Amino acid sequence: MMRPFSSRQSRQLIASLLLPLSLLAAGGVAMAQTASPSYRIVGYAGGWNPAQTKDVGKIDTLIFAFAHPKGGQVVIDDHDLAHLHDLLALKKLNPRLKVDISVGGWTVGGFSEAASTEAGRQLFADSAAQLVAAQHADGLDVDWEYPGHHESGIKSSPQDKTNYTLLLKAIRASLDRVGAANGRTGANHYTLSVAIADGPFVDHVDIAGINPYLDWFNLMTYDFVNADTPTTGHHTGLHPSKLIQGDGRTTDRAVQQFLAAGVAPGKLLIGAALYGREFADVKPDHDGLYQTYGHYQDAHNWPELKQDYINKHGYVRYWDADAQAPWLWNAQTRSFISYDDPQSIAAKMAYIKAQHLGGIMYWEQTIDPSDELLDDMWKGLH
Template identity: 85%
Template structure:
């Protein structure tokens, strides 16, 4: 375990931030706690209109908060929502509903001694994940975030959390068609930063394989297909300051089966989605093993695996694509990197690559 001074000295590399979602903590990772600026616990949930934390989740959250003894500069936020989690549209639809949601969220942050709230509504105006949506979600999303900001400030003031130490508010947010019911410019003033979910660009619901967390557009990508750079440019065009944007990295890959073999399976139709693999599993069982051959797309700045025998395709992030993302963050003067999810990389290899890549050279 690192001494407090050693851990604290490593954090906040060159003004950029390393932010990770975490649904738990592996003690072997404590050696690298000083390389992380913010951990976002996933998840609290809307229940009966209130933001609540299940009893079973209190201990994992407090394990994250306890890491402040190792890295006093570490911030720990609570994320509410996640894929297929509803209740947002309903809560946001009325003044009373927004107030209840906002007040309960702020009170939860204070009660758990956390540092802020992250809102992960996937997605306003959309119901692909099976949640309720409404044409009014766009306006109500803005009003909900405004109410949360007000409640966080009020409760924060009562707990001495003001100025630079105020309770923060962020959002986990997608891009392209998934923000067509979000007024980015309108929500911007209420947020400390945006966690851009620049992963899962291809998944079980997309028509083809592809780079699920690619930085730039592949030559094979169709039309306005999603990429990290296109997401960033979309938010910059809406008036968001570059330093409020954190792009996403994936500590996991996505595998597709029965893939059409053209172009080694890249951006091809597939028979079915096979599942996900975390980074250690990719290294031990897949990358250049069992017929899975690693390829590098220089245009997209992204790796992929193709198994010519089984017609299986895997998209993922690795040290080379992480390095490209870190260089992009510095070139675009962004706020830093965000990743999903802490426990998927027990060795902290990719997280260490993120931290080292953001150092001034």
Template identity: 80%
Template structure:
């Protein structure tokens, strides 16, 4: 039919009338995220930012910059860290609701026990942190001390850490409030305070009930349940207990129940998801390598690499644990085992957050999923 035929005109008229309606209906996820925030937080740790990911900035409630340093008792940022932090803060132009906070610490980072051990040390830590937050125009602080009362990461610890951690957070809360009052950051816009915190035996040096009043929320590090220091493979970020797990093996649900039992309101608990997997070699083949002893810990894989190069490829077979609500990979020829989060397990975690009325989902770490696939799954699951 010729382009000028009158038979096309009614269709064109109808199309022109419907076009505005269709344009309204076909909104992007990012626009929808900015327009109608869910009642749950999505919190992402970020060591930096890939410009290609800016399209999804509207799906994130809080980005936590990792990391500031603890030097001579003060919380500081070097020039490179300050630049990477400002890259995150610039995302507020895309998502005005976005909060950007600064995390201090991380695995193997010491100095916390020493800084928290005296009133003067706690004041120096707290005041330097508040000054840094204000100077960088950030929205708060995240304290990642791994872990009070423990020295597995090679840092110094003390039996007094349990009491001193509470006093440290009390001092930080007071310093942030003073800085907030001086900078018009009060009420709903106050400087926020959170902690990155483990579970099970790794919080034996934390008085959970005592620190709760000073915190806006808890970032539960519900990942790395199995790693190079554990005797067996397993689900490193499993939601529930596998039928094969032994004793009080760690799971996300067990972590949540531990904190609820300590009196933390559910809406202050943000569970962790992993954008990476962990691989083990020389694994015993029973149960397709799940919760078996192994010879060597191989290392980590980010989600895009797992998806494109490993899952159901090169001899790796994907399995799903209904009890744990978690996937794993087993290579029967090489006896390699990989544990990870994927869209199915993320959906299960999102459903769990809703069912338990929790605060949301946190993930480590933004640069590990350049396509934001798992972030998208978190966002969709929490709508």
């Protein structure tokens, strides 16, 4: 689930964006090798931190988050356009970089309504394609969370399953039509991807039906445990833990679900999280892993985890060899944190290669200014 930034994250983002990109560019950028075309590294980004410019060559696609449906059309608020333009400016430093626009996000509605009629789907599709062309972007990402579901507070309908497929079909046609008028055809065509979950969150999605219209799937293989789940656990675990119950969600189970629906491995990008999730008042069995808890505490970005939590202040790091995932347990405060780290990232990169997947996607670019985990992704795929 792609959630809005917290107020603290927003302040950090705004502060970072005040640093002019030109200051770093003027001093020269140590460009890394561009990623192998065999694997795609894709990052969602609400903006750009100039401190990360040195690593722009490691990224294949940045997906701007977010545009929104308004009045049935896809639009970007005026105050967000500057953030998109910061991403587009990076193409001068890495000509192979693609910048797409994502529409939606957690709690963002308007999809079910727009998709419910042919006219609504056409208006949505045409406005999206025109926005991509007008901003000189490279494609569109649809982040409807989720068809047939209303957990995020959005409207849904039993007809969403059929209408979601029809909406993506209309978007694909509009992107192709507008692309042809702008010389974007063949290998340079406007791309279409989706941010999509797994398990029960795609019970109103015809995976096989939408597959022909998409260039790739961004599998949101994180937030498996969160404030709405009854226990702690690995929020972005690769494989099942011995303690996981029933059909609990994991990255591998998500991949197998989409493969079984007929999606080619190369079109699947698994997700990595640059943040962790903390639970409080946790039952202490198994050092808090897959236990009930009193309340959800907070999210912590990777730099914060390193500075204040991992093997600090009573938080002890543990490794689940079955799940290929770390966790932190504070026995004194009975606090539990699930997160991704270099070891779990390395396991995911090995899995991508073994399964011949399309690559890795992560949320979110600005919350790891050091690019440590991005660097681990890049090294793992090269």
